[in-house]
Every structure is written in C-alpha cells, then in structure tokens.
Ligand SMILES: *[C@@H]1O[C@H](CO)[C@@H](O)[C@H](O)[C@H]1NC(C)=O
C-alpha cells in the first residue's frame with residue numbers, strides 16, 4: 001500500500017497540473033453566525049451550469065457545504081428578511097432577493113444592494129481568483145477564509161463591519177416592518193451617474209476615482225471592493241485547490257440591528273471568542289496592509305503586468321498545488 005502511494009505520488013509529480021485540477025473540486029461551506037436566519041443564494045457565471053443547489057435557508061448557527069466542479073465560477077450572497085406570502089405562496093426577501101418567488105435562485109442574480117462573494121476557481125495561471133464586493137452595495141457582514149490553499153494572496157477577505165450602521169441616510173434601505181436599516185446602496189445604484197458607476201467617460205481605472213461614498217465603504221471594509229475599479233487591494237488568489245469558509249456575521253456584535261445604534265468595532269479577540277469552532281480570524285488591519293504592500297503592481301482585471309507577475313510565481317505554486325491536491329486525493333480515496 002505504502003509503495004502504491006509512493007509510486008502514485010512520484011507519478012503525479014510528473015503530470016501537468018491540469019490532471020490535478022481535473023480531479024479536485026471546490027468545497028464551499030456557508031455558515032450563518034448571525035442572530036437571524038440567512039438564505040444564501042448561489043449563481044454560476046455565464047456559460048457554467050448552475051449547481052445542484054442555488055438557494056437554501058441557514059438558521060442561526062447552521063452551516064451547509066456545497067461542492068462545485070473544479071472549473072466553477074460564480075457568486076454567493078446572503079438574503080435577509082425573507083418570507084412566503086400567505087396568499088400567493090411567493091417567497092421573497094427584503095435584501096438580496098433573486099426574484100424567482102422560490103427559495104432556489106435557479107440562475108437569477110441578487111437584486112442589489114447585497115454583499116457578494118465572487119470566485120473563479122480556474123482563473124489565470126490555474127489560480128482561484130476571489131473577492132468580496134460591495135460594488136452592488138452591502139447587506140450583511142461576510143468573511144471568506146480559504147482553507148488548505150497556497151500562495152501569498154490566499155488569505156482571508158470580506159467585511160466584518162456592520163456597514164448598515166454606518167450607512168449615510170441617502171443610501172440606506174429600511175424595511176416596512178421596522179427592522180431598521182437592512183442594507184446600504186452603492187452610490188452607483190442610488191444616483192446612477194457614470195462617475196459613480198464607472199461607465200461612459202469614466203469606464204477606465206484612470207478616470208473612475210473613488211468617491212466619498214466608496215471611501216466610506218473602503219474605510220469600513222478595507223479588504224472588499226468598494227467600487228468597480230477598486231481591485232488593487234481587493235482581489236485574492238489561491239493555488240492548490242483551497243476550500244472556502246464563508247461566514248455571515250463573523251462576529252455577533254456585527255449582526256446587531258443598526259436601530260440599536262451599536263457600532264462596536266470588531267476586534268480579532270471578540271471574533272475568536274465568539275466563534276470557537278471557526279478558524280482564527282486574521283486581524284483585518286494586518287491583512288489590509290499586506291494587501292496594500294503586495295498590490296503595487298497594478299490592477300488585476302486589466303493589467304498584463306500583474307498577470308505576468310502572478311504567473312511568474314506559478315511554477316512554485318503549481319508544485320505545491322500538486323502535492324496538496326495529491327494529499328487530498330489520498331485522504332479521500334485511500335488505496
Ligand atoms: C402578498 O401578495 C399580494 C399580491 O401580490 C400582495 O398584495 C400582498 O401585499 C402580499 N402580502 C405580503 C404580506 O407581502
């Protein structure tokens with residue numbers, strides 16, 4: 001048996017990473033740490049089949065793991081204040097609704113404002129590219145922790161802050177039941193101008209600058225995208241087939257209704273003691289500074305030089321990816 005494993009691992013080291021990405025797959029675990037139910041929604045990118053589940057409920061403390069093919073790309077978000085209409089039977093949510101009238105989103109997108117987790121598992125150079133985006137506004141604190149991946153950018157991202165409590169009144173969304181501020185619109189959605197939406201004359205990273213609104217988002221959530229071209233500090237990468245833990249309301253203190261007026265800052269200590277089962281959360285300030293340091297190259301989505309930069313580190317990442325994918329394979333399918 002041991003010989004088989006050794007033989008197999010030697011064999012695998014000589015095979016291209018493609019072989020490995022063909023057998024590995026992504027596992028996403030969504031955990032609701034909020035003091036209220038959350039209905040996650042999942043949408044695959046264009047041209048990629050929808051997953052077997054595209055929407056479900058998570059009560060407080062519940063989690064659910066979702067497996068995806070290794071070439072999957074798409075987005076996940078949380079819907080809040082959902083209910084079924086007693087007379088029509090239609091299901092709808094005050095935030096993040098996907099408009100199907102059912103719990104499953106079945107290929108529909110989130111209606112903004114909603115905090116979005118976006119990921120492409122087989123991005124450039126075989127890396128997974130992921131981010132948490134507030135470009136379409138904010139509804140819930142969300143933290144994404146990669147597990148088992150490799151590479152310098154394979155780190156925690158998201159936003160632990162209750163941005164609803166900091167939302168300027170002109171952007172805030174309230175529901176009719178007196179739940180206080182339930183979401184915070186982006187300036188683009190609210191005002192629709194090309195300056196805020198990075199469209200028309202403002203459709204390039206050079207012309208579309210942060211606004212006072214996007215800067216407020218960025219201050220509250222330094223790791224998340226705050227506007228369309230805010231990618232220098234907000235895109236992360238993992239090699240080696242990481243799994244991802246997505247936690248809604250990473251700290252209970254962030255899930256308090258904004259009407260209570262609480263804006264308790266989230267400290268790593270409070271996050272760790274609040275969720276003993278979760279991996280230790282990295283201090284967001286440390287991550288932010290690291291991300292700033294590492295992002296001097298330039299914008300990810302448009303710059304060839306950054307792609308080149310990412311690609312250069314790929315041979316090492318690839319080797320690590322092979323070994324770790326092999327390890328995972330052997331653990332799940334012992335000979
Ligand atoms: C249920 O649906 C009907 C018809 O669309 C609507 O008039 C009513 O306000 C809804 N009820 C609730 C509680 O949303």
Ligand SMILES: *[C@@H]1O[C@H](CO)[C@@H](O)[C@H](O)[C@H]1NC(C)=O
Nearest residue numbers: 152153294295297300306310
């Ligand atoms: C990823 O991290 C490495 C080292 O931490 C850094 O050199 C590189 O620029 C980062 N890449 C991106 C796209 O941020």
